Amino acid sequence: MRVWLLTVMTLLSVCACSSRDTATGPTVSTGQDKASVPALSIPAVPQISNWELDPENSSAQFVCKHVFTNVRGMFQQPAGTVMLDEATPANSKINATIDVKSITTGVEERDTHLKGPDFFDVAKYPVITFVSTSFSKSSATSYSVTGDLTMHGVTKPVTLAVTAPPPFNHAGGIRRGIEATASVNRKDFGLRWEFPGEGAGVVVGDNIKITIDAELVLHPEPGKGG
DSSP states (O other): OHHHHHHHHHHHHHHHHHHHHHHHSOOOOOSOOGGGSOOOOOOOOOSEEEEEEOGGGOEEEEEEEETTEEEEEEEESOEEEEEEESSOGGGOEEEEEEEGGGOBOSOHHHHHHHHSTTTTOTTTOOEEEEEEEEEEEEETTEEEEEEEEEETTEEEEEEEEEEOOOOEEETTEEEEEEEEEEEEEGGGGTOOOOOTTSOTTTSSOSEEEEEEEEEEEEOOOTTSOO
């Protein structure tokens, strides 16, 4: 009994010492302290800047209702340019082009149908274009851009809500990522196909949600090189 009691007292003593050592021991630096993390620097950009879409890091996505579910698709590698006037945003311009045959929804049969005469008819209308007509700035990173969207041979005004975080340095140049969203009615652009025997807008929804993700590359000012 005495030996058992001594053993218990010894274990309690060891635990207590270990607890004190843990509580009062020095803090080991992990190298991730907030004070040691450098702040990201925002590169200087001219008041009037010219940008080009990097097609490999850009896409135009869309969501369309199929009965009660969402079908998602994408146009790959859009092209375009942006002229941004920070002092007078109304002077800014956007021009963008989408190659319609790049459409993909992950289902080859559906993609073939979308490219055919029932929908986009890429043989007759190979590109979708957007040319801005008005440009306003609502915050440091938010813009509203209205322009002419031409699709399937029809041109209609569409307004994009654009988010543009600050520029950043990458690959030896200055870049900026933007996201633009809008909604359009496909039938406004002559895309009127319906599944036979079903009600209008059931198999293929009328309202199409669009999201454009684009990485812009700054053109250097004349005479300043790359």
